Amino acid sequence: MSAIPDLEALHALGPAQQPTYPDAGAVDAAVARLRTMPPLVFAGECDELKEKIAAVTRGEAFLLQGGDCAETLAGVTADNVRNKLRVLLQMAVVLTYAASVPVVKVGRLAGQYAKPRSSDLETRDGVTLPAYRGDAVNGFDFTAESRVPDPQRLVDVYNASAATLNLVRAFVTGGYADLRQVHTWNTDFVRSSPVGQQYEAMANEIERALTFMQAIGADPDEFHRVDFHSSHEALVLEYEHAMTRIDSRTEQPYDVSGHFMWIGERTRQLDNAHVELLSHIRNPIGVKLGPTTTPDDALALAAKLNPENEPGRLTFITRFGAGKIRDGLPHLVEKVQAAGVQVAWVCDPMHGNTFEASSGYKTRRFDDVIEEVQGFFDVHRALGTWPGGIHVELTGDDVTECVGGGEDLTDLDLAHRYESVCDPRLNRVQSLELAFLVAEMLRKA
Numbered sequence: 001m002s003a004i005p006d007l008e009a010l011h012a013l014g015p016a017q018q019p020t021y022p023d024a025g026a027v028d029a030a031v032a033r034l035r036t037m038p039p040l041v042f043a044g045e046c047d048e049l050k051e052k053i054a055a056v057t058r059g060e061a062f063l064l065q066g067g068d069c070a071e072t073l074a075g076v077t078a079d080n081v082r083n084k085l086r087v088l089l090q091m092a093v094v095l096t097y098a099a100s101v102p103v104v105k106v107g108r109l110a111g112q113y114a115k116p117r118s119s120d121l122e123t124r125d126g127v128t129l130p131a132y133r134g135d136a137v138n139g140f141d142f143t144a145e146s147r148v149p150d151p152q153r154l155v156d157v158y159n160a161s162a163a164t165l166n167l168v169r170a171f172v173t174g175g176y177a178d179l180r181q182v183h184t185w186n187t188d189f190v191r192s193s194p195v196g197q198q199y200e201a202m203a204n205e206i207e208r209a210l211t212f213m214q215a216i217g218a219d220p221d222e223f224h225r226v227d228f229h230s231s232h233e234a235l236v237l238e239y240e241h242a243m244t245r246i247d248s249r250t251e252q253p254y255d256v257s258g259h260f261m262w263i264g265e266r267t268r269q270l271d272n273a274h275v276e277l278l279s280h281i282r283n284p285i286g287v288k289l290g291p292t293t294t295p296d297d298a299l300a301l302a303a304k305l306n307p308e309n310e311p312g313r314l315t316f317i318t319r320f321g322a323g324k325i326r327d328g329l330p331h332l333v334e335k336v337q338a339a340g341v342q343v344a345w346v347c348d349p350m351h352g353n354t355f356e357a358s359s360g361y362k363t364r365r366f367d368d369v370i371e372e373v374q375g376f377f378d379v380h381r382a383l384g385t386w387p388g389g390i391h392v393e394l395t396g397d398d399v400t401e402c403v404g405g406g407e408d409l410t411d412l413d414l415a416h417r418y419e420s421v422c423d424p425r426l427n428r429v430q431s432l433e434l435a436f437l438v439a440e441m442l443r444k445a
Ligand SMILES: O=C[C@H](O)[C@H](O)COP(=O)(O)O
Pocket: 069, 115, 116, 117, 118, 119, 351, 422, 423
């Protein structure tokens, strides 16, 4: 493998979606600081996740990847981290139990702080400022001062990610994720909802099964802890480059800012910096593929990012939109399969389905999300390929950002609790509803 290009060489490629920092010295100082910081994850954990995604590629497991659109530094509280983990644990248990498939659990967390934007600028009431690009880059407040990119934020993001991961690791190994807690995850507002009751009935069955297993002397470690991995979009080159280290076991480079990184739809140009940098690291990685992706694009990305065709290394996360997936996806999957490319296919039913509600809020319809996932399953079923997972923007809270679902949220409800700083997320009830519907699709698959 050739040497990792330095940051200057990557910038010389003209990467999209990068902050324009006003002070080059401050950037150098932040990058130098980050280079001294310990890894957030161990390269061996990335290899373990790669093995699990290899099982997804073979059709033996299902990937559940979810979390905030954009984490915020202020959002790193115990409650927030626990709520996100809790909804993912609930979804995973629904998928595992109802569909009898091992579920690989990956959070969009502990690093998901940088956002690509459609426009460099935002205008409100006649005032135009640089767009908010995530807490890794600038502030959400609509003031000129807050919108200036500040490289010190990259160090803040490292610290926030360390705190998040620390708590997640404590939860998943320290008893919170014990299967005997299956009932206690079903708390608050969700318990009384129809889907909460559906979950409660399933939790009763699981509890009976656990009691039986224990009675016959079976009490494996898997009942008491779960494997949980972190992921984020590898967007700000300074951060990802500074966190790329040589693993002492294998002498190979890993981006140790998270277990799994993906390249976004807006930065997946074959000859540009994000693809170049991620082609050098050994983590499992993903690429978002939107409706304009041609089979040749996908094949070229696979050749560049996974030249050894290693199963588990590469995940294609398709995000076509509910209206386009049935026409657009078959062609892509067919060609990629015909070329013998080893890839896990995952559906992001969020990013192709965003629109502006009459109230002015960015939103998504729950029905469109379901329709895209159903289209994804139908296409894979018709082609005999494995619908390997879902990648979802969600939160463990009772927010009102996406319309529809069992609570039948409308445009008028959006103002009630719209907290996302970028794109609308499924709330906890909608997330659980999605899990039951996907479990049903998986059972049929
Ligand atoms: O999450 C994805 C993108 O960052 C987001 O959809 C861009 O949103 P925008 O179109 O408002 O910039």
